[in-house]
Amino acid sequence: MRLVVAKCSVDYEGRLRAHLPLATRLVMVKADGSVLIHSDGGSYKPLNWMNPPLTLHEGTPDEDAAALGAVSTWTVASAKTDDKLTINFHSFEHDSAHILGTDPGLIKDGVEADLQRLLAEQIELLGDGHKLIRREYMTAIGPVDILARDAKGATVAVELKRRGDIDGVEQLTRYLDLLNRDPLLKPVTGIFAAQQIKPQARTLAEDRGIRCLTLDYDAMRGVDDSAGRLF
Amino acid sequence: MRLVVAKCSVDYEGRLRAHLPLATRLVMVKADGSVLIHSDGGSYKPLNWMNPPLTLHEGTPDEDAAALGAVSTWTVASAKTDDKLTINFHSFEHDSAHILGTDPGLIKDGVEADLQRLLAEQIELLGDGHKLIRREYMTAIGPVDILARDAKGATVAVELKRRGDIDGVEQLTRYLDLLNRDPLLKPVTGIFAAQQIKPQARTLAEDRGIRCLTLDYDAMRGVDDSAGRLF
DNA sequence: TTTTGAATTTCGGGT
DNA sequence: ACCCGAAGTTCAAAA
Numbered sequence: 001m002r003l004v005v006a007k008c009s010v011d012y013e014g015r016l017r018a019h020l021p022l023a024t025r026l027v028m029v030k031a032d033g034s035v036l037i038h039s040d041g042g043s044y045k046p047l048n049w050m051n052p053p054l055t056l057h058e059g060t061p062d063e064d065a066a067a068l069g070a071v072s073t074w075t076v077a078s079a080k081t082d083d084k085l086t087i088n089f090h091s092f093e094h095d096s097a098h099i100l101g102t103d104p105g106l107i108k109d110g111v112e113a114d115l116q117r118l119l120a121e122q123i124e125l126l127g128d129g130h131k132l133i134r135r136e137y138m139t140a141i142g143p144v145d146i147l148a149r150d151a152k153g154a155t156v157a158v159e160l161k162r163r164g165d166i167d168g169v170e171q172l173t174r175y176l177d178l179l180n181r182d183p184l185l186k187p188v189t190g191i192f193a194a195q196q197i198k199p200q201a202r203t204l205a206e207d208r209g210i211r212c213l214t215l216d217y218d219a220m221r222g223v224d225d226s227a228g229r230l231f
Numbered sequence: 232m233r234l235v236v237a238k239c240s241v242d243y244e245g246r247l248r249a250h251l252p253l254a255t256r257l258v259m260v261k262a263d264g265s266v267l268i269h270s271d272g273g274s275y276k277p278l279n280w281m282n283p284p285l286t287l288h289e290g291t292p293d294e295d296a297a298a299l300g301a302v303s304t305w306t307v308a309s310a311k312t313d314d315k316l317t318i319n320f321h322s323f324e325h326d327s328a329h330i331l332g333t334d335p336g337l338i339k340d341g342v343e344a345d346l347q348r349l350l351a352e353q354i355e356l357l358g359d360g361h362k363l364i365r366r367e368y369m370t371a372i373g374p375v376d377i378l379a380r381d382a383k384g385a386t387v388a389v390e391l392k393r394r395g396d397i398d399g400v401e402q403l404t405r406y407l408d409l410l411n412r413d414p415l416l417k418p419v420t421g422i423f424a425a426q427q428i429k430p431q432a433r434t435l436a437e438d439r440g441i442r443c444l445t446l447d448y449d450a451m452r453g454v455d456d457s458a459g460r461l462f
Numbered sequence: 463t464t465t466t467g468a469a470t471t472t473c474g475g476g477t
Numbered sequence: 478a479c480c481c482g483a484a485g486t487t488c489a490a491a492a
Contacts, residue, residue, distance in 0.1 A: 001236070001257060001269075001271045003234055003257070005232075005234075005329045005331070012470075014470060015341070015393070015469095015470045016339060016340065016341035016342055016470060017339070017340040017341050018337055018338060018339050018340070018470080019337075019338045019340075020334075020335075020336075020337055020338075021335040021338075022335075023331070023332065023334050023335055024329075024330075024331040024332055025331060025334065026232060026234070026259075026329075026331070028257075028269070030269075030270075030271050030272055030273075031271040031272055032271070032272040032273075034272070034273075034274065034275065036269075036275050038232075038259070038261075038267075039261075039331065039333075039334035040232045040261050040262040040263070040331035040332070040333075040334070041261055041262055041263040041265070041333065041334065042261075042263075042265070042334075043265065043280075043282060043487065043488085044265065044267050044276065044277050044280040044282070044487085045275065045276075045471090045487065045488085046275050047334065047337050048337070048470090049274075049275040049470080050470090051274060051275075051470085051472095081470095083470070093329060094327060094329060096325060096327075098236045098255075098257075098324060098325060099255075100236070100254075100255040100256060100257070100270065100271035101254065101255055101271070102270075102271075102272070103251075103254050103256065103270035103271070103272065103273075103278065104251075104252040104254055105251075106249055106250070106251055106278050106279070107249060107250045107251075107252075108247055108248070108249050108485095109247060109248040109249070109250075110246070110247035110248050110485090111247055111483075111484080111485095112482095112483065112484090113475095113483090142481085142482090161483095162246075162483085162484090162485095243485075245485060246484095246485040247484095247485055249485080274472060274473085275472085276471095276472060276473085276486095279485090280485085281485095282485090282487095312485095314485070339470095341470095342468075342469080342470095343467095343468065343469095344468095344490095373466090373467090392468095393468085393469090393470095397480095431479095431480090
């Protein structure tokens with residue numbers, strides 16, 4: 001990884017055009033060729049970047065750039081698309097290179113897939129006597145997160161979200177419309193389950209006869225006997 | 232901006248849990264407090280990060296971390312949420328600080344808004360004799376990108392995308408269903424316009440009687456007399 | 463301030 | 478390889 005802190009201007013041309021006026025920024029060149037240009041604020045997203053595979057050419061500024069005071073120009077071109085990044089350097093404050101090696105990678109825990117696994121294992125959270133039919137029950141319009149059977153034997157479709165929003169209710173509604181056309185499953189009721197359910201979504205769901213279920217991930221994780229195995 | 236290259240392990244706990252095993256990485260601390268942890272590959276997205284406002288505490292490792300060889304521990308806590316990042320440093324390879332100043336910011340050109348403006352100005356790209364009714368024509372289910380009238384006086388609804396995908400066709404279909412219920416507008420035909428239209432989207436669109444229009448942004452920009460004013 | 467939709471989205475899983 | 482959907486989405490603009 002090469003780290004360059006320098007006063008520079010940047011132009012990107014590809015899927016869009018973008019221009020960065022002259023200022024001091026960090027230019028990061030990763031081992032795989034990625035180029036990232038960061039300012040000293042904002043978020044984790046760089047101001048500009050290029051993804052590999054690419055070619056990086058360090059050259060002399062063209063006439064216009066030189067007239068404006070550029071002393072070095074990097075031309076970064078994507079090997080696959082016609083994206084191009086041009087960095088005109090005016091002065092360098094820092095330039096260092098480092099060997100980092102490959103990263104073992106991030107281990108995540110607590111995403112929707114985990115919620116789904118936990119809810120399938122603790123299916124009675126839906127209500128006493130509920131039995132799991134299956135996860136990711138395929139339909140023509142996509143997979144229903146969880147299909148279950150309640151104590152009375154009626155089918156229950158569960159839409160699972162980390163954050164329950166209107167579109168999740170719409171999604172479940174479409175599934176319910178479809179599933180209720182199947183005489184073998186009919187009648188199918190719906191449960192909208194999420195860690196957090198927005199008031200609007202709750203109102204819409206209940207208006208459509210869909211039950212809402214707020215999930216406590218930490219509690220569910222506590223019940224799960226495999227909890228903590230990652231750390 | 233502070234740049235630290237060090238062998239470290241990282242734990243994040245917040246909206247999810249995540250763990251990074253011991254490896255050499257770049258830890259970037261921006262002037263606004265943001266902390267970014269980058270590996271030497273991947274994309275522009277850091278492995279872990281924390282957004283401001285936050286507090287950064289440099290302390291000594293706890294017993295467990297020290298036993299594993301940690302010599303310094305950073306605790307980064309969000310001031311607003313309960314997100315927390317813990318970095319256990321085992322050895323430092325580089326540590327430098329730099330004054331960058333505020334960034335003048337990025338100037339973009341060529342996003343969907345530009346496309347829409349250009350297409351509205353060059354409405355005859357839809358076909359000879361087309362007239363603009365209005366941009367962002369509001370309906371109960373959202374704004375239609377462009378509403379126009381063709382040479383015969385029939386209404387035309389345009390859905391505009393940078394990259395034309397199935398969901399864009401679905402969106403336009405919903406608009407057309409709605410607009411065709413309005414006796415004042417009926418009959419309304421649809422045009423799906425995008426810089427790139429995926430084959431599946433094109434097939435679906437044409438199957439529904441929606442015309443597809445591929446837009447050449449550079450050509451449209453060339454026609455626009457305000458082109459190039461940004462640079 | 464909340465909400466809505468785009469993004470040079472990225473990223474991962476499945477087919 | 479493409480397709481689909483989640484994301485600690487982030488981000489900006491509009492309501």
